[in-house]
Amino acid sequence: MTVPTADTPTPAPTFYVEADGGSRGNPGPAGYGAVVLDPRTGEALAETAEYVGVATNNVAEYKGLIAGLTAAKALDPDARVHVRMDSKLVVEQMTGRWKIKHPDMKPLAAEAARILPADRVTYEWIPRERNKHADRLANEAMDAGKQGRQWDAASSTAALDVGAARSAAKLAGPAPTGTEESPASAKTDTSTVAEKDTSTGWGGSADLGPPATFVLLRHGETALTPSKRFSGSGGTDPELSPVGRRQAEAAGAALAARGTVQDIVSSPLLRCRETAQAAADRLGLDVVIEDDLRETDFGAWEGMSFAEVRERYPDDLSAWLSSPTVAPTGGGESFATVGRRVAAARDRLLARYAGRTVLVVTHVTPVKELVRLALGAPPESLFRMELSAASVSVVAYYADGNASLRLLNDTSHLT
Structure with a gap:
């Protein structure tokens, strides 16, 4: 895409296009919505939405973009369009700042790019609360699909729900410059954790039921923990030290006192199994x-x-610290590889324990990956989290695909 320089003013857009997509399950039942707006008045000139069957959140978002651009072109083939979306992935990929690695995304991005000339389309990330119209359309489409039908424009209440008479000042603001806002938070791509994960669609005012809640417990100390030695799954399998056993007992007692844990899942490594068993003995x-x-x-x-x-291994270590795709010396695993298998485990557990509170006993990297994916944070965030032995973190996963970090690195039960 051609982005104008600071010395080249961007012509005012003919239309705003706001687009969104969601997946209830990611992948799961999915739909998109898009609205074409008059940038001067805020009037909705065209609305479109569709249930697309089982798909990921990001596929639905791309389909929403395609539908919005197509609707704008139908109104005026020579239009200049300013796209506003709360999907960081789509905005960053369509502006060329992020590479498109996932095979499902490439043809969709190419299709979107063919609709209008690149120099007539600009992109802007907006917060979710400013994308309510498209969000409501996407949810209407998913609701229709659940009932075995397609979205019907005549029965849509999206415009009324968000306020059909939004003021021009609310919408327009400064004319777009071609330099998009830096997103502070955004939905992210769980379809490939090396590029992204996150959180997905949202259910409006629907009753989604209780979330699946993962109580993430890092195992207690081993003899290697105090000296901060690399202790993974490729070497020895150390047991808990005396300190670690006391930590595991304290964590188990605290969890039993809360009385909320319904199931326990553990890594196969001994230090986790011992920590999990201490909790299991308390919880029955x-x-x-x-x-x-x-x-x-x-x-x-x-x-x-x-x-x-x-x-x-100075060079290998530097490379490992600079890229999540680099593996440790001697055939170890990269963080991208670990992230993929942890995400797969997460999805299996969510399917198995929907609506339940599960104690997940695991290690530093898996806990950090689950937190990172819940937040939609970049891989570099793994190096910026502190996670103590026997600490507790909590992530809730909702039926619409949203994830909420409720607690991180709590060690209050150890004092």
Whole structure:
């Protein structure tokens, strides 16, 4: 896409296009919505929405973009369009700032780019609360699909719900400059965790029922923990130290006092199984093993301190710290690889324990990945989280695909 320079003013747009998509399950029943607006008056000139069957959130968002651009072109083939979406992924990919790696996204992005010449389309990320019209249309489409029918424009109340008479000042603001806002938060792509995850559609005022809640418990200390040595799944399988066993007991007692945990799932590694069993004994529950919750395989670095790795493998360590796709020396796992299997485990657990509170006993990297994916944070955020031994974090997952981080690195039960 051609982005005008600071010295080249962008012509005022003919239309605003606001588009959105959602998936209840990601992937799950999905739909999109788009509205073409007069930038001077805020009047809705065209609305479109469609139930698209089972798809991911991001596929639905792209289809909403395509439908919005198509509707704008139908109104005026020579139109200049300013697209406003709360999908960071779509905005960043369509402006060329992010590469499009996922095979499902590439043809959709190409289709969107063919509708109007690139120099006649600009993009802007907007917060979710400013994209309510398209959001309501998408939800109407998903509701219609649930009833076995397609969205009907005649029965739509989206414009009324968001206020059909939005003022021009509310909509227009400064003329777009071709430089999009830096999104502070946005929906993200759970279809490929190396590029994104997140949170997905939203259900408006619908009663979505109780969320699935993951109480994420990092295992207690082992002999390797105090010296901060790499301890993954590719070396020895250490047991809890005496300190670690006390931590596990304290965590189990605190969780039993809360009385909310209904199921327990653990990494297969010994330190997690011991920590999970301490809670299970208090709660009277069985422990289910989930292999994909195991820690990263750190390859040749297993058992080494950070300083030792830096001394022996300085170039490999620098590369690993700079890219989530780089694996540790000697056949270890990259964070992107770990993220994919953790996301797969998450999805299986969500399907198995819908609406339940599950104690998930695992390791530093899987907990950080689950938090990162819930927040839609970049891979670099893994290096910016503190996660103590036997700490508790909590993520709630709602039926519409939203995730909410409720607690991070709580160690109050250890004091």
